[in-house]
Amino acid sequence: MNHLRHTFAAKLLGSDIDSEYRKLSSFSDTEQHKPLRQKAFTPDGQQAFNWGQIPSGVKVVRSACFSCNTACEVLVFVDEVTGKILKVEGDPESPVTKGVLCAKGLAARDLVENPERIRTPLKRIGKRGEGKWESISWDNALDLIAERMIAYKEQYGPQGVAVLEGTRRGWSRSYSRLANAFGAVNNGAAGWAQCLWPRLVENSVTFGAPYLESSDCENTKCMLVWGVNPPATWPVKAAEIMDARERGACLIVVDPHFSETAAKADLWLQPRPETDTALGLAMIHVIINSGRYDKNFVENWTTGFRRLKEHVKECTPEWGERITRVPAQQIEKAAEIYAGTNPACIARCLSVDLDHDSLQACRVLSILATITGNIDIPGGNILVSSRGEISQNTHEFIGNHLLPKEDVPLRRGYEQFPFLCTDLCSVPTAHMPTLWDTIVTGEPYPVKAAIIFGSNAAVSYSNSGRVQEALGTLDFLAVADLFLTPTAKRADVVLPASSWLERNNVISSFQTADTHTIAQQKAVSLPDARSDVDIVIDLAKRLGLGDKFWENETAMYDKLLEPTGFTLSEFIEKKRLHAPLEYYRYQKNGFKTPSGKVEIYSSIFEKNGCDPLPTYTEPFQSPQRTPELTREYPLIMTSARRPFFRHTENRQNPLLREQCRFSPVRIHPETAEKLDIRDGDWVVIETPTGKCRAIAELTEGLHPDVIQTMPGWPGEENVNNLIPWNEFAKGMGTVSMHSIMCRVTRDESYK
Numbered sequence: 059m060n061h062l063r064h065t066f067a068a069k070l071l072g073s074d075i076d077s078e079y080r081k082l083s084s085f086s087d088t089e090q091h092k093p094l095r096q097k098a099f100t101p102d103g104q105q106a107f108n109w110g111q112i113p114s115g116v117k118v119v120r121s122a123c124f125s126c127n128t129a130c131e132v133l134v135f136v137d138e139v140t141g142k143i144l145k146v147e148g149d150p151e152s153p154v155t156k157g158v159l160c161a162k163g164l165a166a167r168d169l170v171e172n173p174e175r176i177r178t179p180l181k182r183i184g185k186r187g188e189g190k191w192e193s194i195s196w197d198n199a200l201d202l203i204a205e206r207m208i209a210y211k212e213q214y215g216p217q218g219v220a221v222l223e224g225t226r227r228g229w230s231r232s233y234s235r236l237a238n239a240f241g242a243v244n245n246g247a248a249g250w251a252q253c254l255w256p257r258l259v260e261n262s263v264t265f266g267a268p269y270l271e272s273s274d275c276e277n278t279k280c281m282l283v284w285g286v287n288p289p290a291t292w293p294v295k296a297a298e299i300m301d302a303r304e305r306g307a308c309l310i311v312v313d314p315h316f317s318e319t320a321a322k323a324d325l326w327l328q329p330r331p332e333t334d335t336a337l338g339l340a341m342i343h344v345i346i347n348s349g350r351y352d353k354n355f356v357e358n359w360t361t362g363f364r365r366l367k368e369h370v371k372e373c374t375p376e377w378g379e380r381i382t383r384v385p386a387q388q389i390e391k392a393a394e395i396y397a398g399t400n401p402a403c404i405a406r407c408l409s410v411d412l413d414h415d416s417l418q419a420c421r422v423l424s425i426l427a428t429i430t431g432n433i434d435i436p437g438g439n440i441l442v443s444s445r446g447e448i449s450q451n452t453h454e455f456i457g458n459h460l461l462p463k464e465d466v467p468l469r470r471g472y473e474q475f476p477f478l479c480t481d482l483c484s485v486p487t488a489h490m491p492t493l494w495d496t497i498v499t500g501e502p503y504p505v506k507a508a509i510i511f512g513s514n515a516a517v518s519y520s521n522s523g524r525v526q527e528a529l530g531t532l533d534f535l536a537v538a539d540l541f542l543t544p545t546a547k548r549a550d551v552v553l554p555a556s557s558w559l560e561r562n563n564v565i566s567s568f569q570t571a572d573t574h575t576i577a578q579q580k581a582v583s584l585p586d587a588r589s590d591v592d593i594v595i596d597l598a599k600r601l602g603l604g605d606k607f608w609e610n611e612t613a614m615y616d617k618l619l620e621p622t623g624f625t626l627s628e629f630i631e632k633k634r635l636h637a638p639l640e641y642y643r644y645q646k647n648g649f650k651t652p653s654g655k656v657e658i659y660s661s662i663f664e665k666n667g668c669d670p671l672p673t674y675t676e677p678f679q680s681p682q683r684t685p686e687l688t689r690e691y692p693l694i695m696t697s698a699r700r701p702f703f704r705h706t707e708n709r710q711n712p713l714l715r716e717q718c719r720f721s722p723v724r725i726h727p728e729t730a731e732k733l734d735i736r737d738g739d740w741v742v743i744e745t746p747t748g749k750c751r752a753i754a755e756l757t758e759g760l761h762p763d764v765i766q767t768m769p770g771w772p773g774e775e776n777v778n779n780l781i782p783w784n785e786f787a788k789g790m791g792t793v794s795m796h797s798i799m800c801r802v803t804r805d806e807s808y809k
Contacts, residue, residue, distance in 0.1 A: 115139055119581040120149060120633055124227055124558035125162035125169075126704045127569040128294050130155045131634075132163060134559065134581035143167045143559065143582055153636075154571045160293045161702050165713040169557040170582055174541050174710050176554040178586045186530070187548050196588070196596075199551055203509065203536045204600035207240065210507040210534065216241035217468040218506050220493060223247045224513030225705060228563040228578070229590035231450035232607075232614065233511055234485055236594050238457040239606040243469040244505065246488040248518040249705075251478050251791045253408050256416035258484060259477045259790065263662045264424045266650025269439045271568045273403035274639070275299055278437035280308040280395060280402035284423060285334065285409025287317035290701045292569070295405060308399055310392050312337065313409075314696055315724070315766055316759030325392055329382040331696045331764060332413045332677040332797035337389065338422030339674060340378025343370040344393035345429060351397065352431025359644065360428060362659025362671070369671045381674065383761070397430050401437030414677045414794035416787040417477060417663075422672040428656045434644055442568045443637035445575040446622040449566070451484050458486065460606060468503070470496055475791035476666045489791040490519065491783040497528040507534040511590055512555065514543040514706040517772045520781035520793045523748055538593055541710060544772050554587045561589040562626060564615050575635040668789040677797035678785045681763075684799060691745060691799040693729070697767045697777060706770045721775035723752035724766040725802065730756050733802060740805040743767065745798055748779035751805055765802060 112118065112135075119134040123146070131152035135144040146166045148159030169175075179199035184190030194202075210219050221237035223230050224247060237245035261268040275281060275298040288296035296319070303309055303322060311323040312334070320326045329337050345351050346367050356363050375386035382389075396402050404427050410419040432438035449455065458481070466472065471489025472479045480486055497505045508529075519525045529535065529548050537546040538553040546552050563578035570576055588596075591611040598607045608614040615626040622635060629635070648654035652661070664670040676683040680694070700722075702714040709715065723743060725735065735741055737756045742749055743765070751774045752767060760766060767777040781795055 116144065119579055120577075121559070121581055122563070122565055122570075122576045122578040123159065123163040123166060124563070124565070124578065125160075125166055125708070126291075127226055127567060128292060129565045129567070129570040129576055129578070130159055130163055130294065131576060132159060132166075136581055141582055143170055146559075153634075154574060155294055155297075158293065158297065161714060161717065162704060162708060165708075165711055166557075166559060168708075168711040168713060169540065170559055170584065172541075172710055175584070176540060176542060176546070176552060176587075177584060178554060180552040182550045186550070189547065191552075196553075196586070199553060200593075200596055200600055203551055204597060206507055206534045206536075207509070207601065211241065214504050214506055215468075216462075216465055217243050217503055220244045220246070220488075220497070220505055220508040222490075222508055222510045222513060222515065224511070224518070225249055225253075226567075227512060227558070227590070228561075228565060229594065230512075231456050231485070232591050232594050234456040235460075235606070236598055236603070238461040239598065239603045240601055241461060241465060243461065243465050244488040244493055246490045246493060248490065248513060248515065250485070250487050251416075251475070251489065251787075252520075252793060252795065253411050255478065255483060255485075256411045256787070256790050256792060257406070257420050259482065260417050260420035260424060262484070263477075263482075263660050264421060264428075264651075264657055265433070267441055268568065269433055269441060270404060270406060270420075270424050270427060272440050272442055272572050273405045274401075274437050274440045274572075275302045275307070275403065275405075276437075278302055278307055278401055278403045280310070280399035282310045282312070282392075282396050282402065282404045282426075283319055283323075284312045284404060284406045286405060286407035287313065287315075287319045287698065288405070289318040291407065291699050293701070294571075299405070308395055310395060314760065314764055315698060316757070317698075320759075325388065325395065327384045327388055327392055328761065329384050330680075330761070330797075331694055332415075332680075332794065333382040333674075334410055334413055334419040335415055335422050335672055336373075336378055336381040336674040337384060338419070338426055339370050339373040339672060340375050340382075340389045341393040341396070342366070342422070342426060342429065343373040343378075344375060344390050345397045345426075346370065348394070348397075350394065351429040355431035355433070356429055359649070360656045360658050361653050362657060363429070365659045366425065366429075366671060369673075373674075396426070400431075401435050402430065402432050403427075403438050404432075409796065412792065412795040414785070414787055414792070414797065415675055416792040417668060417790050418672040418674075421660075421663075425658055425672065428658060433656065434642055436641055440572070440639060440641065441643065442572045443639050445566065445635040445637045447564060447566055447575055447635070448618045448621060450618070453481065453484070456485055457606060471791055475786070475789060477668075477789045478791050482662070482666070489786075491521065491524075491786070491791070491793060494519070494521075494525050494528040495783075498524070498531050506532060508532055509536045509538075510545060510549075511538045511593075514539070514545045514772075516544040516548065517706045517770065517776055517778065520778050520795060521747060521783050522776050522778040524783065538590060540587075543706070553593060554584070555593065556584065556587040556589045560584060560587055561591075562611065562615065562630065564618055564626070564629065573636055573639060577630045577633050579630045663789070666789060678794045679799045680797055681799075687746070687799050691801045692763065693800050693802060694764045695743065695745075695767060695777075695780065695798040695800040696764060696796040697769050699770075700768055703770055706772070709771065718768075721750070721752045721771040721777065722755045722768055723802070724755045724757045724760055726760050726762040726764070727756045727758060728762045729765075729802075730754060733804065735802070735804050740807075742803050742805045743777070743780060743800050744803075745780040745782070745800045747782040750777050750779050751775055752777070765800070
């Protein structure tokens with residue numbers, strides 16, 4: 059077995075792989091797999107620990123994994139002689155995870171030891187993409203990047219330099235601050251219009267705070283899990299849900315796929331992809347017409363309910379069934395259970411962000427929680443507690459005031475997408491499809507340079523072919539990353555960034571914990587890798603912006619922690635900050651909206667060109683809306699994640715690739731039989747925009763006319779090649795990614 063695993067790793071990483079690099083050299087053969095702890099629970103539910111014998115010469119560093127945004131607390135075992143990581147385990151003292159850790163965290167050692175890590179700054183010496191590099195010093199690399207940024211800004215204006223990034227990793231808001239201080243109006247990321255921001259912006263407009271992002275499963279009696287499969291994407295939430303199920307809480311799941319979560323549900327609703335708004339409106343109709351709404355909360359703490367009642371008059375369960383394919387009886391039952399069980403909470407995530415009507419899909423779920431009175435109550439949807447540290451998700455921290463106001467309208471998408479590109483968004487950003495098109499065409503102005511931190515843009519954006527064309531059009535590209543990704547290979551300068559195992563961080567997010575702020579402690583160091591925050595600060599100094607930043611990473615975190623009374627080093631020693639949840643906050647100060655109430659009918663939406671009440675529209679592509687397209691491309695393509703990867707990350711990790719070697723596509727057996735496709739066959743998926751290859755996985759958990767792909771794979775397996783930029787969600791600019799008409803054929807060239 060070990061021989062086979064080494065052969066696979068060598069094939070993945072190259073013949074020069076070090077056969078020793080995954081061995082736990084400081085542990086004997088019997089100690090390698092021996093648990094280093096025994097866990098027990100006291101009667102009150104607190105954990106008591108009896109640590110086993112840790113081998114001499116092994117240091118244990120308490121930290122937090124950032125292989126995804128959950129940031130689970132971990133123990134990192136380090137060889138004190140070699141300085142190498144031996145293993146990563148969950149921290150049994152964590153009040154949130156209780157020692158559990160997913161595959162990404164357990165395999166995180168590879169982030170440091172993988173032979174493909176970038177270990178020195180690189181400068182391109184051949185043609186772009188040719189793969190010829192020379193190692194240069196950090197000073198030379200940063201000087202070159204700063205010189206080019208200044209030169210292009212002077213020649214083309216601040217709009218001529220794009221400052222782009224990836225998913226949140228603790229440093230991204232300092233990067234936004236760099237963009238604003240430099241005057242780069244075109245700051246952006248692959249996911250901002252696609253993930254989280256539709257939900258956060260909608261919450262801000264509806265409640266003035268992100269109530270729908272946290273669900274109090276510990277105290278709830280009913281959970282409505284909508285468009286998210288936590289075992290694959292959010293294991294801590296999955297554990298909370300199952301703990302609640304064991305206590306007797308009801309579970310309703312809305313998902314086009316019979317996921318792990320759906321398999322545990324009391325009631326599973328299987329809607330046609332991107333019909334979430336219609337399903338939500340039909341449930342609201344049932345709740346209002348049956349009188350199951352919370353009359354006291356609605357009358358005293360909301361505006362627009364009468365308009366809502368009139369608005370959903372025709373949105374009957376039968377109407378909902380015609381659109382969503384969910385039987386009317388199931389819609390009625392789901393509405394009655396959710397509204398009739400008090401308290402109840404909603405868990406939602408990425409899926410509604412990716413709808414063609416992203417803001418409206420998010421809004422309808424907020425209104426469901428509102429009219430049932432499940433806001434800010436024990437067991438409902440809540441706000442995380444305040445532990446005292448300064449938030450990075452504010453206009454002040456990102457330096458929004460540093461950006462000249464007269465330049466802001468130059469931001470691509472500014473006029474069309476106010477909820478993404480203006481101050482209505484917590485981190486105003488460019489609309490990326492519009493920006494990529496501008497880079498290619500030079501209209502309405504040239505964008506000649508880009509710096510990209512922590513983003514594999516060539517793969518992670520929809521319409522990847524167009525993005526790759528844009529990357530090739532740039533005169534100058536600098537990338538900071540851990541590996542030579544397809545994007546980094548196109549760069550002129552590449553900077554070696556540190557992984558989470560090599561840096562400190564202060565982690566505070568509803569995705570991490572409702573009541574804790576977590577310390578991430580550096581476990582090891584690579585000689586020439588730097589944290590993104592330190593890279594940002596050093597680059598800012600060279601751009602003449604040093605007075606807008608801190609002296610270094612430590613100084614920034616000291617500043618963020620200042621209100622708590624702790625320095626970074628003291629916080630790391632303490633490990634975490636805690637504050638209990640508070641309920642019924644609105645009874646003291648109201649909601650942070652213009653009316654001081656929950657705004658069911660939104661005047662802000664109305665003023666900015668969006669429907670003030672959620673209104674269902676057909677997906678941009680569907681059998682109903684695009685029948686001619688459907689005749690040639692008869693299947694509806696949606697997508698979902700697997701637990702081994704995060705976006706485009708970890709595809710170079712042999713341990714994780716062993717679990718999922720190639721890009722999979724789920725297909726219903728009836729559909730596969732008609733197409734002469736067997737389980738395990740290579741197939742080609744096509745749309746008018748492009749094509750990709752995948753391995754067929756047959757499942758009865760999908761409707762026969764729906765297939766489910768997995769994004770994040772490079773090259774011919776990149777499903778983002780298929781997704782067009784013909785239309786975007788009103789107000790936000792979201793690219794519709796869960797209702798793409800496609801066709802599937804067996805690929806005879808792959809065996």
